[in-house]
Amino acid sequence: MITLVTGGSKCGKSSLAEKILDSVYTGGKFYIATMIPYGDDALDAVNRHRIMRDGKGFSTVEKYTDIHEISLAENCGILLECIGNLCANEMFCNEKICFPTEKIISGVKKLSQYAEHIVIVTNEVGCDGFDYTAETQLYIKAMAEINSGIAQFADNVIECVYGIPIILKGEIPC
DSSP, X not given: OEEEXXXXXXXXXXXXXXXXXXXXXXXXXXXXXXXXXXXXXXXXXXXXXXXXXXXXXXXXXXXXXXXXXXXXXXXXXXXXXXXXXXXXXXXXXSXXXXXXXXXXXXXXXXXXXXXXXXXXXXXXXXXXXXXXXXXXXHHHHHHHHHHHHHHHHOSEEEEEETTEEEEXXXXXXX
């Protein structure tokens, strides 16, 4: 089963994603962390998420790009956090900007082959209506395509708004 959890910044997506995976899966769980910890704010976020997961049976896999290279135990539980960081890492880690839509979608599909249940955290980045630089517009476009692509094959799509889960597709599997 695949569950996509989306929403704005600091809206409770991570807590909801953990709650979902904890409620539907009791075996070996993997947390795939995609945020490169640049700076104090990033380190604070990483530490906050580590504390949230402490004692919950997660094995952490830090993989900032190329998630298709990850091999995990069969029938595991996976929490992938987050598509927004992964997309930025893939797009901007080299001198030349690349468009990672298909790479990320196929990587998620490959990971889902290992998982009994995978919960994917992503961000809603394209609804504020502001004009941005060309690079940022490309990022917003890539995120829209990735989120839409994953939502098409996901069993459940849930938007988190102010800590409240809104079901867009399927159900809350807990």
